[in-house]
Structures are given as C-alpha cells and as structure tokens.
C-alpha cells in the first residue's frame with residue numbers, strides 16, 4: 001500500500017514537470033532558426049531555381065540561394081531515400097531560408113520517383129549506393145545528380161536521412177547518428193544537437209558522430225573524395241519519435257551545419 005502511494009506520488013510529480021514544459025522539452029534554438037529565416041542585415045538573398053534531369057522520369061528541382069556576402073557553398077539533399085520524409089520536409093523548408101554568407105544549394109526530392117511513391121528506392125534501386133570509388137555513378141539518376149553537384153562544386157555537403165532504429169542500440173540501424181568526413185564538424189554537431197534537440201528523457205537518442213571512410217559508394221562519400229567537401233550524412237530515427245520531433249532535429253542539424261561552416265550568423269545571445 002505504502003509503495004503504491006509512493007509510486008502514484010512520483011507519477012504526479014513527473015506529470016507536473018512534464019506539463020510545465022520547463023525541463024521536459026529541449027530548449028530548441030530559436031535564435032539560430034530566426035537567423036536562418038530572416039533576411040541578412042547586408043540585404044536579401046537571391047534565389048534561382050533550375051530543373052535537373054529534364055525530360056526524364058527523374059526530373060527534379062534544384063534551388064540556389066545566394067547570400068549578399070561571399071562565403072562557402074553548401075549543398076543539402078532531401079529524398080535520396082524517398083520514404084525518409086523528415087529530410088524531404090526540411091529540405092523543402094530551407095529553400096526559404098536566408099543565409100548570411102555564401103551559397104545554399106538544395107535538392108529536396110533527389111530521387112523524385114522514390115519520393116512520389118513514398119518508397120526508399122526509385123526505379124534505379126538504392127540511389128545512395130551508386131557512387132562507387134572506382135568509377136562513374138552507376139545509374140542515369142546518380143549521374144544526373146552528380147553532374148549538378150560538380151557544377152555547384154560545394155564546400156559542404158549535407159545529406160538528410162531517417163533510420164528505423166538507433167545506431168549502436170539496434171543492430172543494422174543507423175538512426176541518431178552523424179556520419180562525416182574527417183575534416184567535418186561531426187562531434188561538435190552531435191554535442192550541439194544533444195544540447196538543443198534531444199530531450200533529457202530520451203538519453204538513447206543522443207547523437208553519435210562517426211567518421212566515415214571516403215571509399216564507400218554513398219553520395220556524401222563521393223563528395224568528400226572527389227570534391228574534398230566537408231560532408232555529412234545525418235540520420236534521425238522513427239524509433240519513439242513523432243514526425244514533428246524528427247523534423248525539428250533535422251531542421252536544427254541543418255541550421256547548425258550552416259552555422260558551423262559560416263553561412264549563418266546566429267546573432268547575439270540575449
């Protein structure tokens with residue numbers, strides 16, 4: 001009886017803490033997202049759109065947002081896997097962002113057939129295995145995407161994904177992880193996301209940064225290998241996370257990568 005009373009009391013306390021919102025939610029990072037969404041002090045960014053893989057089943061849009069100040073070029077991909085919706089959603093959203101410096105290039109629906117079918121793979125199979133170290137990209141889609149990458153010659157590449165499980169806990173799954181080229185800020189990105197995107201009550205969802213060999217067949221690996229880009233593959237997870245949380249983690253990861261590489265200035269901390 002006594003024990004039962006105690007448990008009920010603890011539950012009530014926890015419910016009160018959760019309801020207050022004060023400690024139950026991560027802080028987010030409004031100043032960073034605000035910096036991403038508002039025009040730079042130096043002036044408006046200019047956006048242009050191009051169609052790549054025109055007149056093919058893979059036809060898709062590429063957005064180029066030029067900031068008023070000089071800086072690096074960052075290229076962000078959504079929909080390399082068509083059923084990983086949080087990355088697609090964030091990539092669409094950031095076509096309205098305003099970098100302070102450099103150029104932001106976005107392809108929200110990289111494998112457009114896969115995105116439209118809401119499936120991992122499109123007509124040519126798994127796009128993210130088609131960039132081998134020992135030759136050309138192995139499908140029409142992969143070649144068309146790579147042509148666009150070469151034309152824009154990014155200094156930074158961010159490929160947005162979503163897994164089913166958590167890296168290190170669920171065998172074969174890679175969620176809540178940042179795979180990155182040796183020169184990229186993977187560890188710093190994980191620390192920042194743990195601070196402002198991962199709730200305290202989900203300790204298994206803290207991010208792992210893992211340096212990646214550049215010899216693999218993934219898009220971000222080819223960008224690191226051939227263009228010497230600082231390259232990231234970001235993975236959130238379906239495990240215990242609702243859509244809104246996956247999107248917020250992906251959004252914050254994108255903003256932090258842009259800030260770490262000088263495209264965004266987060267502004268004063270008040």
Ligand SMILES: [Zn+2]
Pocket residue numbers: 080081084160161162
């Ligand atoms: Zn994926």
